Amino acid sequence: DAMVIQNPRYQVTQFGKPVTLSCSQTLNHNVMYWYQQKSSQAPKLLFHYYDKDFNNEADTPDNFQSRRPNTSFCFLDIRSPGLGDAAMYLCATSGGSSGANVLTFGAGSRLTVL
Amino acid sequence: GQNIDQPTEMTATEGAIVQINCTYQTSGFNGLFWYQQHAGEAPTFLSYNVLDGLEEKGRFSSFLSRSKGYSYLLLKELQMKDSASYLCAVMDSNYQLIWGAGTKLIIKP
Numbered sequence: 258d259a260m261v262i263q264n265p266r267y268q269v270t271q272f273g274k275p276v277t278l279s280c281s282q283t284l285n286h287n288v289m290y291w292y293q294q295k296s297s298q299a300p301k302l303l304f305h306y307y308d309k310d311f312n313n314e315a316d317t318p319d320n321f322q323s324r325r326p327n328t329s330f331c332f333l334d335i336r337s338p339g340l341g342d343a344a345m346y347l348c349a350t351s352g353g354s355s356g357a358n359v360l361t362f363g364a365g366s367r368l369t370v371l
Numbered sequence: 372g373q374n375i376d377q378p379t380e381m382t383a384t385e386g387a388i389v390q391i392n393c394t395y396q397t398s399g400f401n402g403l404f405w406y407q408q409h410a411g412e413a414p415t416f417l418s419y420n421v422l423d424g425l426e427e428k429g430r431f432s433s434f435l436s437r438s439k440g441y442s443y444l445l446l447k448e449l450q451m452k453d454s455a456s457y458l459c460a461v462m463d464s465n466y467q468l469i470w471g472a473g474t475k476l477i478i479k480p
Contacts, residue, residue: 299375299458299470300414347413358402358462362413 260284263348263363270338271371278333278366280348287352289331290360291323294345306331335368343370373397375471377459382477383449391444391457391474399464405433405444406458408473414458417444446476454478 261282270276280289287308292300304323305312311323320342322334335342345367349360374396383389395403402421406414420426420435420442432445444457456473463469 297379297456297472297475299472302468345411358466359404359416359419360414360468362415365411365413367411 261363263366269369273337276335280331282350286350290349291333292347338370373469377471377474380475393442393459395461397461397463401462404460408456
């Protein structure tokens with residue numbers, strides 16, 4: 258089945274130790290998103306790519322970086338995680354023929370910072 | 372600023388009907404979405420409204436009034452598996468999604 262796959266599902270890191278989260282998709286969608294979601298809060302958009310065009314939200318901290326080496330893959334790098342970065346990180350895609358504006362989410366990567 | 376308001380939490384009984392309301396104030400409008408999110412999982416798409424009126428999909432229906440900036444999600448014949456958070460999101464004039472914080476729905480037997 259076509260889908261969005263995130264790895265790892267659970268990541269534990271130490272304060273300040275870099276982390277990379279990955280996302281792959283088999284949907285051939287041209288838009289990919291990274292969201293941060295904390296408990297009982299709305300998802301917060303960090304970045305999105307329209308094809309290779311990178312769009313950084315104005316309030317996304319410099320500590321967060323992203324790469325999209327090809328259509329299928331996208332990475333989120335957290336250079337120096339702080340305790341406040343503990344959250345669920347959601348990758349999503351859109352742009353399919355059946356509902357171009359509908360987001361399809363991966364299962365998420367839950368980050369714990371010790 | 373842009374804002375989505377929905378109740379924080381609701382409780383309903385198995386087999387009953389529940390209506391989850393969402394009001395919004397956004398810069399333009401290009402559609403309203405409802406997503407379901409079980410605890411610790413990713414959101415899954417439920418419905419999309421861009422024109423006024425009711426969209427029915429099985430046990431779930433979604434209503435939109437653009438003039439009132441208002442939508443609701445109606446869940447019928449509630450099942451225990453419907454216990455989840457329900458997120459309302461509006462796409463603004465820049466095709467950016469503005470998310471509500473979600474309504475946690477608790478189903479009791």
